[in-house]
Amino acid sequence: MSELLHFSEHRLQEAALGFMGLVYIIRIFWLLSFKAGRERQAPTGLPGTTPSRGIFYSWAAIATPWEMESLRTKFLLYLQFVIFHVGVAVAITLSFIIPYGPGLLENGSVVLVTQVVTGAACAVGVLRFIRRVSNPYMRAISSPDDYFSLVLLTVWLFSATLAAPNSIEQGEWHLLTYFIMTAFFLVYVPFSKISHYLYYPFTRYYFGKTMGYRGIYPIRRVKRV
Amino acid sequence: MRWKRRKRSHKAEKVLERLDEKLNRQMVGSLLACVHCGMCTDACHYVLANPGDTTYAPAYKADRIRRLFKRHKDWTGRIFPWWVKAGSVFTDEDLEELRDIIFGKCTNCRRCSLNCPMGVDYATFNRMARGLLVSVGIMPEGVAVVSKDQWEIGNQMGVLKEDYLETLEWMAEELQAELEDPTVAIPIDKMDCDVVYSINPREVKYDPRTIADAAKIFHIAGENWTMPSEGWDMTNFGLFSGDDELGGAVARRLYEKVIELRGKKLVISECGHGYRSTRCEAPNWGKFDVPFEMESSVITMLRYIKEGRIKVDKTRNTRPVTFHDSCNNARSCGLFEEPRELLNIVCTDVREMYPNRAENYCCTGGGGAMSMSEYTPLRLKSAKIKADQLKDTGAEIVVTSCHNCVDGLTDLIRHYKLGMEVTQLVNLVANALVIEKAGVAAEQEDEVEVKGGEG
Ligand code: SF4
Ligand code: SF4
Numbered sequence: 001m002s003e004l005l006h007f008s009e010h011r012l013q014e015a016a017l018g019f020m021g022l023v024y025i026i027r028i029f030w031l032l033s034f035k036a037g038r039e040r041q042a043p044t045g046l047p048g049t050t051p052s053r054g055i056f057y058s059w060a061a062i063a064t065p066w067e068m069e070s071l072r073t074k075f076l077l078y079l080q081f082v083i084f085h086v087g088v089a090v091a092i093t094l095s096f097i098i099p100y101g102p103g104l105l106e107n108g109s110v111v112l113v114t115q116v117v118t119g120a121a122c123a124v125g126v127l128r129f130i131r132r133v134s135n136p137y138m139r140a141i142s143s144p145d146d147y148f149s150l151v152l153l154t155v156w157l158f159s160a161t162l163a164a165p166n167s168i169e170q171g172e173w174h175l176l177t178y179f180i181m182t183a184f185f186l187v188y189v190p191f192s193k194i195s196h197y198l199y200y201p202f203t204r205y206y207f208g209k210t211m212g213y214r215g216i217y218p219i220r221r222v223k224r225v
Numbered sequence: 226m227r228w229k230r231r232k233r234s235h236k237a238e239k240v241l242e243r244l245d246e247k248l249n250r251q252m253v254g255s256l257l258a259c260v261h262c263g264m265c266t267d268a269c270h271y272v273l274a275n276p277g278d279t280t281y282a283p284a285y286k287a288d289r290i291r292r293l294f295k296r297h298k299d300w301t302g303r304i305f306p307w308w309v310k311a312g313s314v315f316t317d318e319d320l321e322e323l324r325d326i327i328f329g330k331c332t333n334c335r336r337c338s339l340n341c342p343m344g345v346d347y348a349t350f351n352r353m354a355r356g357l358l359v360s361v362g363i364m365p366e367g368v369a370v371v372s373k374d375q376w377e378i379g380n381q382m383g384v385l386k387e388d389y390l391e392t393l394e395w396m397a398e399e400l401q402a403e404l405e406d407p408t409v410a411i412p413i414d415k416m417d418c419d420v421v422y423s424i425n426p427r428e429v430k431y432d433p434r435t436i437a438d439a440a441k442i443f444h445i446a447g448e449n450w451t452m453p454s455e456g457w458d459m460t461n462f463g464l465f466s467g468d469d470e471l472g473g474a475v476a477r478r479l480y481e482k483v484i485e486l487r488g489k490k491l492v493i494s495e496c497g498h499g500y501r502s503t504r505c506e507a508p509n510w511g512k513f514d515v516p517f518e519m520e521s522s523v524i525t526m527l528r529y530i531k532e533g534r535i536k537v538d539k540t541r542n543t544r545p546v547t548f549h550d551s552c553n554n555a556r557s558c559g560l561f562e563e564p565r566e567l568l569n570i571v572c573t574d575v576r577e578m579y580p581n582r583a584e585n586y587c588c589t590g591g592g593g594a595m596s597m598s599e600y601t602p603l604r605l606k607s608a609k610i611k612a613d614q615l616k617d618t619g620a621e622i623v624v625t626s627c628h629n630c631v632d633g634l635t636d637l638i639r640h641y642k643l644g645m646e647v648t649q650l651v652n653l654v655a656n657a658l659v660i661e662k663a664g665v666a667a668e669q670e671d672e673v674e675v676k677g678g679e680g
Contacts, residue, residue: 031257034250040508041515045559062342069584070264070340077264081342137272140279141261141288143310145301191301193309196343199258203344206251214505215559216583219339224579 005172008179009099016186023190024198031202045215054212058204067219080124087121088153090114091160095182098166098175105166114164118157125154149192156181236361237314241297243360247353248298255350256294258343259284265347268340270586271330274607281330283337287347289326290354320363327354328365329600332592333465334552339583356467364466367596371462375475380458382426392429393452396437400444404660411440414486415451420525421488422452423459423479423503425496425628432628438655439494442526445658446534450492456482459493460628461502463510464553465593473511476503480515490518492525495649497551497627498591501558521560523626526654527567537571537657545574546653547620549634550585551627559583564626567650571657576618586610588625590633608637615643622646624653 043050057067065071065078094114097104105111129150132138156178163178189195211217233241248256261284266272271281279285288310295302295311302311314320335348358364359372374383390413397411412418420443428435443450456478463472483491493500504519529535548568554560561582568575578585589608594600615623615638623634623645634647 031250031253034248034253036250037252038509040513041505042518044505046562049559058344061344068340068342069580070268071342074264081262135263136277137266137279137282137285138261138263141263141282141284143261143308145309146261193260196258196260199254200343202250203254203258203346205344206254207338207344207346210251214557216339216556219584220561220582221584222577222581224577 001168002172005168005176005179008176008183012183013095013099013179013186016183020186020190024195027190027195027198031199036206039210039213043213043215049212049215049217051209051212054210054217055205055208057217058208058211059201061204062200080127083117084121084124084128084153087118087124087157087160090117091121091157092182094118094160094164095179098163098179102166105164111164111166115161118160118164122154122157122161125150125157129154145192149194152181152185152188153194156185231315233313233315234317234320236317236320236363239361240314240320240357241293243357244293244297247357248294251346252350252353253294253298255345255347256291257299259287259291259341259345260343262342265337265341265345268337269331270334270336270589270610271607274609280326283331283347286326286331287345287350289323290350317363320358320361323354324358324363324365325600327351327358328368328593328597329603332552332587332589332594334587334591335556336552336584336587339556352464352467354467355465356469359466359468365597365599367598368462368466368593371593371596372466372468372471375458375462376471379455379478380426381460381462382430384426384429386455389426389429389457390454392433393436396433396440400437400440404441404444409440409444411436412451414454415449417487417489418449418451419489420448420450420492421483421486421490422450422492422494422522423457423499424452424494425460425499426458427460427628427632428494432631435494435649435651438651439522441655441658442529442535442651445660446529448529448534451486451488453479453482453486459499459503460496461499461507462593464498464502464506465596469510472502472507473513476507477511477513479503480507480511480513483517488517490520492520492522494522495626495651496629497553498629500560500626501553505558521554521563521626523560523564523567523650526650527563527570530567530570535654536659536661537654538659539571539573539657541657542572542653543574544622545576545618545620546572546622546624547576547578547615547618548581549578549588549615549623549625549630550582551625551630552585552587552591554626555585556583560626564624564650567654568624571650571653572624574620576620578614578618586614588627588630588633589637590629595629595632595636605637605640608633608640612637612641612643615645616641620645622648624648624650626650 061068071078132142159178159181162174208217265283269283275281292310292312295309296306296313302309331351333348333352338346338348371381375381393411400409401407459479461472461475463475493503500521508515548565550561589604589611594604631647638645
């Protein structure tokens with residue numbers, strides 16, 4: 001292994017992770033510096049709809065697509081969402097496995113699963129990009145950051161697919177690409193839309209709390225017979 | 226060449242200054258969290274009724290507000306505004322353009338909020354943005370007029386005290402004639418009552434029958450009730466204009482009146498935004514811890530039936546009816562099962578509307594839209610979604626627990642020639658009331674007379 005690859009797998013990643021962590025901490029403190037609104041009124045809605053139920057229901061929204069009309073009626077998009085995010089999680093995990101637990105990748109099945117998942121996520125990234133540029137509604141709401149973040153993640157997922165076997169027999173370029181991209185990704189994330197996962201617990205917590213307190217969550221619906 | 230800072234108009238400057246005061250953690254979360262996934266797009270009736278026009282997409286509209294936050298508060302937007310489409314306002318024209326989006330293209334119905342996987346509550350920060358513009362006097366004419374009436378006269382339709390009291394007296398007389406009972410009254414400012422009943426000024430001005438129907442129900446139920454001579458308006462234009470000061474002040478008048486009368490419970494007549502404001506939002510706007518119970522009249526009527534205080538005969542309401550959920554009731558206060566339960570008790574042919582409850586579509590007259598005549602053509606065009614929903618039920622009558630929805634629905638029914646009627650639960654319950662004459666008179670002796678014109 002070259003010194004450059006060793007540096008990219010270790011020092012560079014550690015520095016990028018440290019930077020991301022620091023910026024995230026600052027970000028969370030900044031968010032918490034805004035006062036939280038308070039509900040003074042007595043709860044409304046049916047008995048059994050409480051703020052805590054609302055919060056759990058709200059947090060679970062992402063795993064319960066049948067509960068939200070937009071997810072229920074666009075199930076293919078939801079499926080894409082799942083594949084894409086699972087792929088990202090696997091690709092991130094890979095950046096820890098290669099330097100700290102490379103033995104795991106000696107198992108061919110682990111490599112295959114990693115490649116299938118990140119490869120599928122990469123394909124979804126391409127589909128998402130096509131949707132973003134071809135759908136006029138998506139174009140209207142997209143910013144350069146939206147396009148760039150999506151392209152960055154899609155290419156990075158592709159590099160993760162190539163890096164998964166952790167082999168330098170054919171050279172190091174694919175591993176170098178993957179680790180340099182991972183470092184860039186970690187540094188860029190706090191300044192981009194990719195940091196949305198940091199806000200998800202907050203927004204859904206507060207929305208769920210209000211909706212639970214007011215008896216709206218869990219949603220009640222009577223289906224057409 | 227020296228770089229020159231673009232000058233801002235006084236109003237634009239003030240809007241940005243006040244943005245700080247309006248932000249809370251929930252709002253900041255919603256401003257930060259949008260990933261532009263587009264899942265909320267077709268949750269909005271404006272989008273569905275205007276296919277192809279991307280400017281109606283909730284995320285697009287939200288970004289018109291979000292860009293200010295990004296440009297002035299968020300680090301990426303401050304340094305590289307073009308990268309995240311951050312932007313600012315400089316002229317009064319910029320603010321007017323924003324006004325046409327936040328007042329004209331959104332009824333704050335919260336349907337997109339409920340459909341956002343990230344939990345972005347656009348309707349809430351759209352209201353916040355309305356408040357910012359209102360604070361510098363930029364708002365639709367109707368919003369200015371109604372707000373002024375509510376500040377100055379104490380109710381949003383400018384109903385004078387004498388007219389209000391006269392209407393109550395007139396309704397009491399009608400009831401006496403109908404029930405052939407001269408003791409029937411609408412008590413005013415009676416102390417220590419179990420129920421203080423508050424109404425929408427629309428009832429005084431255009432629909433006094435709802436007051437008489439409610440009075441009839443209270444009378445038959447043997448309720449110890451009263452109506453306040455002042456502070457009786459439970460509607461609150463602060464909800465629509467985003468003006469928390471107005472919202473708090475209006476509700477405080479009513480709360481303080483109930484306290485002065487030592488009322489045990491405030492019952493709020495059927496009005497979505499009135500119920501949401503008085504019951505849910507105004508204690509927060511006015512920072513007022515309300516010491517008495519508050520209840521929708523829908524729940525009161527249902528309770529009377531369950532307690533056997535009134536009897537109803539559903540065969541008096543046999544025409545097919547459907548129920549329209551007001552956004553404020555269903556999506557912001559969880560009031561959607563009780564009206565259905567009551568409707569099924571007083572009507573023989575109830576047909577569900579789809580989607581329903583918290584997923585229902587707005588009547589398109591919400592968010593104060595009925596007072597903004599400059600956007601009427603757009604409102605009626607967007608009402609196509611509701612019109613199709615109504616038509617699909619095959620009902621002859623639409624029932625709703627909201628005066629605003631009554632107006633919105635009536636307008637769209639006329640526009641789309643649906644030939645349906647709109648009514649409220651109070652009217653159906655009153656119509657289904659079984660009145661046992663002998664027992665009634667004895668129970669009413671202790672009620673005070675209407676003090677029309679005194680108060
Ligand atoms: S669904 Fe939510 S995150 Fe997606 S575009 Fe709409 S507001 Fe933004
Ligand atoms: S709040 Fe209602 S009207 Fe406004 S954008 Fe969302 S769905 Fe449309």
